[in-house]
Amino acid sequence: MESKAKIKRDLILKSATEFVIEHDFNALTLDAVAKHAGISKGGLLYHFPNKEALFLGLAEHIIEDFMQRFNEFAQQDTFEQGKYTRALIDASICDLNENGELNIGLYAASALNPVLAESISNSYQDAQNKIEQDGIDPITATIIRLAMDGLYYSELFNIAPIDDELRKGVIDRLVDMTK
Structure with missing residues (x-):
């Protein structure tokens, strides 16, 4: 069974993927991904403390x-x-x-x-x-x-x-x- 943290992380990555496909990399911000995923920016920052970490993920x-x-x-x-x-x-x-x-x-x-x-x-x-x-x-x-x-x-x-x-x-x- 997957942990809540893994499920949330996967949601963020799926949302970031969808966001980039719908827009482009230049529009990618932590705020935009959090909003697209329906989570708080703090929730996103827990998994990805900055944009570079999100890119790597x-x-x-x-x-x-x-x-x-x-x-x-x-x-x-x-x-x-x-x-x-x-x-x-x-x-x-x-x-x-x-x-x-x-x-x-x-x-x-x-x-x-x-x-x-x-x-x-x-x-x-x-x-x-x-x-x-x-x-x-x-x-x-x-x-x-x-x-x-x-x-x-x-x-x-x-x-x-x-x-x-x-x-x-x-x-x-x-x-x-x-x-």
Whole structure:
């Protein structure tokens, strides 16, 4: 059973995520998040004493969510060889469709915050390690990861994004490369 403190912390992080998606990072304040969560600012400060702590908590929350999906997709895959690389593709697509803009904001913020940058890097290193040991050529697995990163940033930064049909073809080809 989760403690009241954990439930409140999760509520704050969920509210902060929703707030940033509805507005943007520039509008994020402790007051705004507290109001959005329906709690007092003091209640928020108990869990996150400043905006930097909230950013770090938000980053950890988003990374944990991504890694949970990544591992769930891998567990559901009945074909062992390449399952983590396919899971990375699936988790990336879900992330891109649901809250990619939020992740881009966190990555941008990490350029100014070494603690945040290290947290993000360490978490995603776990996924990289798993795809390198995935039963397919580690170079192929890494090319697939980098291609997904490129698709992600192309769409989010609107840098020559590709149409839906070509996107599906690219993803299908990447999945085929895992087999």
